[in-house]
Amino acid sequence: MYYFRWVISLFFLFFLTLNCNYSYAAGLKGRIVDLDGNAVPGASVFVKETHMGVTSNNEGDYELRLGVGSYTVVFQAMGYARQEFKINIREDRWLELDIDFYPVQFQLQEVRIYSGGEDPAYGMMRRAIGLAPYYLRQASEYEAEVYLRGSLEMKRIPRLLRNRLSINDIQVQPDDLFVDESLNSIKFSAPDTFHHTVLHSRSTFPIGEESTPIGYINTSFYNPENEMYVSPLSPQAMRHYRFRYDGYINDGEHIVNRIRVIPRRKSQQLVEGYLYLVEDLWNIHSLDLTLETFYGEVRMRQVYAPVQHGIWLPISHHFDMDLGMMGVEAKVNYVGSVKYLDVQLNQHLAVPELLASRQTGDNQEVLEGLNSSIEESEPVELTRNQQRIEALMEKEDLSNRDMMRLASLVERESREQKRDEVLELRRTYHVRVESDSARRDTVRWDHIRPVPLTQSEARSFAVSDSLKALADTTRSDSIPESSTFMKVRRALLSGTVVPREGDFRVRYGGLIGLRNIDFNAVDGWKYQQRLNINWQQDSVKRMQISATGGYAFNREAFFGEAGLHQTYSPLRRGLFSMASGVGAYDYKRDIGVAPLLNMASSLFFKENYLRLYENRFLMMRNEIDLANGLRMTTGIAWQEYNPLENNTNYSFFRRNDDYNPNEVVNSSAGEIHFESQRAFISLFELEYTPRYYYRIQRGRKIMSHSDYPTFKLRMEHGSGLLGSHSDYFLVESSIRKEAEFSFMPVFSWELSGGKFFRNERMHFSRFKHFEGSTIPLIFSEPGNAFLLLDDYSTSTNEWYLRANTTYSSPWLMLKNLPVLSNRMWNENLHFSYLHTPAVSHYTQVGYSISRIFMAGTIGAFAGFSEGKYQHWGVRVVIAGW
Numbered sequence: 001m002y003y004f005r006w007v008i009s010l011f012f013l014f015f016l017t018l019n020c021n022y023s024y025a026a027g028l029k030g031r032i033v034d035l036d037g038n039a040v041p042g043a044s045v046f047v048k049e050t051h052m053g054v055t056s057n058n059e060g061d062y063e064l065r066l067g068v069g070s071y072t073v074v075f076q077a078m079g080y081a082r083q084e085f086k087i088n089i090r091e092d093r094w095l096e097l098d099i100d101f102y103p104v105q106f107q108l109q110e111v112r113i114y115s116g117g118e119d120p121a122y123g124m125m126r127r128a129i130g131l132a133p134y135y136l137r138q139a140s141e142y143e144a145e146v147y148l149r150g151s152l153e154m155k156r157i158p159r160l161l162r163n164r165l166s167i168n169d170i171q172v173q174p175d176d177l178f179v180d181e182s183l184n185s186i187k188f189s190a191p192d193t194f195h196h197t198v199l200h201s202r203s204t205f206p207i208g209e210e211s212t213p214i215g216y217i218n219t220s221f222y223n224p225e226n227e228m229y230v231s232p233l234s235p236q237a238m239r240h241y242r243f244r245y246d247g248y249i250n251d252g253e254h255i256v257n258r259i260r261v262i263p264r265r266k267s268q269q270l271v272e273g274y275l276y277l278v279e280d281l282w283n284i285h286s287l288d289l290t291l292e293t294f295y296g297e298v299r300m301r302q303v304y305a306p307v308q309h310g311i312w313l314p315i316s317h318h319f320d321m322d323l324g325m326m327g328v329e330a331k332v333n334y335v336g337s338v339k340y341l342d343v344q345l346n347q348h349l350a351v352p353e354l355l356a357s358r359q360t361g362d363n364q365e366v367l368e369g370l371n372s373s374i375e376e377s378e379p380v381e382l383t384r385n386q387q388r389i390e391a392l393m394e395k396e397d398l399s400n401r402d403m404m405r406l407a408s409l410v411e412r413e414s415r416e417q418k419r420d421e422v423l424e425l426r427r428t429y430h431v432r433v434e435s436d437s438a439r440r441d442t443v444r445w446d447h448i449r450p451v452p453l454t455q456s457e458a459r460s461f462a463v464s465d466s467l468k469a470l471a472d473t474t475r476s477d478s479i480p481e482s483s484t485f486m487k488v489r490r491a492l493l494s495g496t497v498v499p500r501e502g503d504f505r506v507r508y509g510g511l512i513g514l515r516n517i518d519f520n521a522v523d524g525w526k527y528q529q530r531l532n533i534n535w536q537q538d539s540v541k542r543m544q545i546s547a548t549g550g551y552a553f554n555r556e557a558f559f560g561e562a563g564l565h566q567t568y569s570p571l572r573r574g575l576f577s578m579a580s581g582v583g584a585y586d587y588k589r590d591i592g593v594a595p596l597l598n599m600a601s602s603l604f605f606k607e608n609y610l611r612l613y614e615n616r617f618l619m620m621r622n623e624i625d626l627a628n629g630l631r632m633t634t635g636i637a638w639q640e641y642n643p644l645e646n647n648t649n650y651s652f653f654r655r656n657d658d659y660n661p662n663e664v665v666n667s668s669a670g671e672i673h674f675e676s677q678r679a680f681i682s683l684f685e686l687e688y689t690p691r692y693y694y695r696i697q698r699g700r701k702i703m704s705h706s707d708y709p710t711f712k713l714r715m716e717h718g719s720g721l722l723g724s725h726s727d728y729f730l731v732e733s734s735i736r737k738e739a740e741f742s743f744m745p746v747f748s749w750e751l752s753g754g755k756f757f758r759n760e761r762m763h764f765s766r767f768k769h770f771e772g773s774t775i776p777l778i779f780s781e782p783g784n785a786f787l788l789l790d791d792y793s794t795s796t797n798e799w800y801l802r803a804n805t806t807y808s809s810p811w812l813m814l815k816n817l818p819v820l821s822n823r824m825w826n827e828n829l830h831f832s833y834l835h836t837p838a839v840s841h842y843t844q845v846g847y848s849i850s851r852i853f854m855a856g857t858i859g860a861f862a863g864f865s866e867g868k869y870q871h872w873g874v875r876v877v878i879a880g881w
Contacts, residue, residue, distance in 0.1 A: 026089055027065040028073065029452075030097040032056045034080070040101055042318030042335060043077040044303040051307040053315030054147075054337035054451055061452045075099050076303055078274075078288045082251050106247030106258050121243035121259045125232070127282040132233040135283050136222035139311050140346040141189045145339045149181040149451055156329035178204045179457045181449065190346060202445060221284060229291055230269050230810075232261045233284075236745075240270055240811070248279070255279035261289065265816060268293050268824050271300075283312050294824075296323040308343035335451055423628060425695045425704050503536040519599045521608040521659040523584055524554020524648040540570040540699040552584070554647040559583030570700040572625040579619050584612040584644055587664060587792060588769040594779045601775065606654040609775050609791055611664050613674070613765065614642040621683075629692035629706070633685040638722060641763045642676045664764060664792045667838045673764040673797075680724035681766070685714045709737040714754075718762055727760040728797070730768065745809040748783060755799040767795040770802070770834065777876050781857070786832060786844055787875050788863040796836040803833040814849065826850045830861070841866045848877075855879050 032040045039060030046053040047064065049071050056062040064073070066089045075083045080101035087095060154176045180203040187195040224234040232241055244260040257277045263270035273289035284304050291298045301318040321332040490496075495510030509515065509530035518526040528550025535543040549560035561581030568574040586592040593609040601607040619637035626632050646662050649655070664674070690708040694701055712734045718726025732754025739746035754768060772786035772794070783806040786794060812827035814820050830846040848859025857877035863870045 026068070026091060026093050027063065028071075028087060028089065028095050028097055029061070029063040030099060032060045032062060032075065032077070032099045032101060034101050035103075040077050040080070042301055042316070043075060043080075043099075043101070044316040046074045046076070046303075046305050046315050048072040048074065050339060051341075051343075052337075052339035053303070053305065055316045055318060055335045057335065057451050057454050057457075058151075058333065059454050061454075063449075063452050073097075074305070075101075076286070077101055078286065078301060080104055081249075084252070104249050106249055108245075108247050119243065119245055121245040121257075122238075124245070124257055124259060124277055124282065125237070125243050128277055128284075129233050129235060129237060131282050132222040132224070134349065134351070135312070136220055137190060137346055137349050139188070139190065139313065140344045140348075141187070142313070142343040143188075143341045144186045145341060146184040146186050146336065147181070147338075147449065147451065148184065148334065148336045149179070149449075149457075150332060150334040151180075151457055152178040153331045153333075154328075155331055177456050179453075180204070181445075200445070221287065228269075229271050232271065232275055232289075240264055240267075246274070251285065254281075254285070256285045265811070266292075266818060267810075267815075269810060273299075278312075281312075285312075296321055307340045309345040311343055311345060313340065313343070314338070337451060423691060423693050425693050505534045507532040507534070514596075518595055519602060520584075520595070520610055520612065521602060521646040521648060522555060522610075522612045522644050522662055523552035523557075523559075524650065526550055526552050526559075528559075540567070542567050554650075555584070555644075567700075569624065571696070573623070573631070573701050573703075574625075575623045577619075577621045577623075580617065582616045583614070585615045585765075586610050586612060587765045587767075588795070589765065591769060591771045591780075593773050593775055593791065597775060597777060597779065602659070603652045606651045606657050606659065607775075608646075608659045608662075609773060611662055611792060612644050613763075614644050615765070616640040625701075628694065629689040631687045633683065633687075635683040637679075637681045637683075638724075639679045639681065639763075640677075641679070641765065643674050665790065666764070666767075666792050666795055668796055668798065669764050669767070673762065673767075677725040677761075677763055678723055679718050679726040679763060679766070680721040681726065682717045682719065683715070685712070687712045705740075709735050711735050716766075718766060725761055726763070726766070727758060728756055728762040728766065729758040730754060730756050732768070739808070745807065747805070747807050749803075749805040750784065751803050753799075753801045756797050759797045762797060764795070767797045768800055769795045770800075774873075776874065777878070779878055781879065782846065782848060782859055782861075782875060782877055783828075783830060784832070786834060786842070786863075787846075787861050788844060788871050788873050789839070789842070794834060794836065794839050796838060798837045801833075801835040803831075805831045808850070813847075823852075825852060828857075828859070830859070839865075842870075843867075848875075850877075 032043045034040055039056075039058070041056055041058045041060060043056040043060070043062070044053055045056070045062050045064060047066070049069075050066070052064070054062060054064055068089055068091050070086065070088050073085050073087055075085075081104040083099060083101075085097065087097070089095060181201070182198055183200040185195075185197040185199055219228070221231045221233055224231060224236070230236065230240050232243075234240075240263065242262040242264055244262065246258040246260050248255050248257045250256075255278070257279060259275045259277060261271060261273055261275050263272055268291070271289040271291045273287070275287050275289070276285040277283070278285045284302075286301075286303045288301045289299070291300070299320040302314045303316045304312045305315045307313050307315070315338055317334070317336040319332075319334040323330045323332060491508070491510075493510055493512050495508050495513070497505055497507045499505060509532075511529075515530070516528055518528070520526075528548050531547045533543075533545040535545075537543060544565045545563070547560070547562045549558070551558055559582055561579065561583065563579040564577065566576045568576065595610070598608065598610045601609060617637060617639040619635065619639075621633065621635035623631065623633045644662055646659050649658060687710060689706045689710040692706045693704040695704055696702075714730075714732050716728075716730045718724065718728045720727065732752065734750060734752030736750035736752075737748060739748045756768075769792075770786055770789075771780065771784050772789055773791045774788065778785070778787070784804045807829045808826050809828075810826055812829070815823070815825060815827055826849070828848045828850055830844070830848065832844040834842045843864045844861055845864075846859050846861035848857050850857040852858065855878060857879065858874070859877075860872065860874050862872040
């Protein structure tokens with residue numbers, strides 16, 4: 001069933017974890033229980049000497065394969081007292097050690113004095129938040145061996161779906177258990193590069209041939225740029241969470257403070273639970289947090305430890321999910337354990353003096369590493385950022401403002417270290433699956449698995465092997481082959497690609513489909529066919545040829561287009577394009593009303609928003625990077641324009657009414673701008689984005705992002721060459737900064753202006769047009785559109801000034817209401833300004849809610865002319881069309 005597969009896929013994209021493996025025939029094993037004899041699942045078992053951590057399974061069993069020698073083993077679990085043992089492992093012998101955990105009692109520190117009655121947790125969290133950027137970058141690289149195991153147990157299936165719910169022909173019943181396990185090698189390099197090798201995998205999950213979750217996300221609670229949840233250590237955390245100090249415990253040589261994390265509102269982006277912080281270091285010791293999502297509750301538990309050089313990293317992970325959708329309920333459990341083979345300290349990251357002076361025990365390795373590096377070089381004077389960091393860290397009580405400044409300064413200091421870095425971004429996540437990763441037998445898995453299987457998990461693997469053997473013997477007789485006639489009919493009706501694979505492929509759109517038909521008052525009913533040719537000439541160069549052709553029945557005219565796109569010079573993103581065609585086009589070209597919306601409004605409401613003209617054209621265009629971030633576009637075009645009239649009055653309803661004439665209302669345009677004429681047009685454009693990061697993917701350059709705005713200069717000239725009637729010259733420029741979606745508030749803006757230095761003769765289609773329409777439903781984002789002005793009234797052939805801004809935040813106004821707080825929506829404030837000779841100082845303000853069902857937006861907008869109220873309206877946006 002689709003929904004079931006989708007929920008499991010969501011989970012594979014949600015968890016973060018690390019893992020481990022050994023193949024020794026000796027070690028330590030046992031069972032972990034509480035004082036009542038109940039199993040303690042997910043307990044952490046950490047070996048100091050090997051930097052290895054494993055977890056207990058759901059029955060409390062654990063297993064550590066160790067070589068001969070002496071070891072220090074630490075047992076930890078949320079809510080239980082830490083236990084530490086010295087053990088000796090002899091050759092070919094297992095040492096059994098059962099652990100009885102007893103609850104830990106958190107104490108309140110009476111010596112603490114805080115002014116203003118503020119909970120002590122806030123002072124602790126401010127320091128932790130301020131230092132989060134440092135801990136995020138503390139390790140420059142590490143290598144680890146990872147073991148991960150997940151189980152999915154079906155808890156409830158509605159009677160209506162029983163005996164009907166199947167995945168890949170495997171029927172699913174209540175109480176069925178599916179298990180997935182994998183052994184992985186992880187190599188991390190700062191800031192975000194992972195090399196992930198799946199060494200062994202085994203699964204009974206009935207989704208796909210390879211169910212090992214090789215695409216899982218590695219993330220950190222120190223990282224504020226997280227699209228799954230708002231971290232309690234984010235600089236914005238104080239806006240979204242309340243914190244409560246719940247006492248401390250002595251954990252070896254450290255004092256660990258327990259902080260209750262309480263969301264200020266109910267939301268799918270806010271976690272709830274406990275965060276444990278190490279006194280004076282203010283890093284994560286462990287966490288136990290829950291996230292309420294639309295598909296169920298997710299509980300995340302992690303335990304950290306100082307692994308090497310005093311760097312604290314997660315040593316065990318435990319994720320529980322209670323899934324529910326359409327009456328189907330399931331429970332997912334994932335455990336992970338890790339052995340760190342090598343961890344390197346980031347020597348270029350300055351450690352605040354106060355923080356370094358308070359590191360003791362295992363953390364003393366950090367000081368020793370720093371001291372050795374200092375002795376080898378000349379003393380370095382602290383930078384201005386470092387001096388500010390020191391001053392803030394010396395303060396006993398940090399305010400919210402101090403906390404924000406501290407996080408910003410640490411972040412800035414980290415960026416200063418990377419000022420001279422190259423702009424090329426290497427691929428951050430590399431996955432490789434060993435060719436025989438899924439061919440390990442049961443005996444082999446028994447030697448490499450660090451977390452023992454429960455009885456039900458072992459039974460799941462046995463049943464899966466039996467079902468696979470049975471399926472292999474019956475599959476060939478159960479799937480009938482389609483006849484050649486059926487294949488040809490399906491290809492003609494629905495479209496096809498020939499061949500399916502290869503460097504040269506042809507895609508046919510099919511005889512039927514919504515994209516094949518259209519309707520407007522000028523053409524009437526239209527029918528068209530589509531054909532695309534893709535030629536991969538080599539590993540980096542590609543040619544694409546597209547062609548469409550059809551007939552407008554009421555206008556009684558054929559129409560069509562053909563285009564060619566050829567890539568070249570892949571490291572400079574070279575692209576040459578040619579196109580030719582004839583047909584009816586919108587005066588506003590690509591920024592007008594979508595044809596599908598115009599068809600629907602015409603047929604159902606007798607509202608024809610489009611104004612069309614006939615265009616016969618031939619154009620050529622070339623784009624190439626002159627330098628990184630500097631792109632030049634040149635082009636020429638020959639066009640012939642002719643006016644058109646309405647040719648039909650048909651609609652589903654209101655048949656006695658007439659369509660609006662196919663005429664444009666614009667105070668700057670006269671009859672001469674709509675007459676039949678020819679035009680020869682040349683284009684020159686420069687676009688520059690400073691420090692534009694990029695990736696090289698399969699030999700081609702792909703632009704990524706920049707922290708700087710984009711500058712653009714564009715010139716368009718209509719001249720009298722080749723019998724052209726045009727005589728105009730437009731120069732325009734702009735500067736814009738577009739912010740990507742984030743759980744944090746973001747700000748996007750654009751300023752632009754232009755002037756026609758000549759406008760003696762030109763077609764209305766060459767006027768400067770602006771986005772927007774009075775139609776209440778649109779397919780483009782509202783940020784840059786003037787949604788309340790008439791469709792063509794704002795177009796000008798003289799000059800213009802324009803500004804657009806959008807402030808977007810997950811919580812602004814309505815999202816603070818309890819009934820809406822649990823929605824994954826964003827709230828947006830919009831402001832737009834337009835000034836032309838015909839539209840004097842027009843401003844538009846608006847409020848919208850976006851990401852409704854992940855694609856929809858609804859907003860209310862008001863327009864003002866020279867400061868006086870003019871009109872208002874509501875608009876609905878469906879993105880992605």
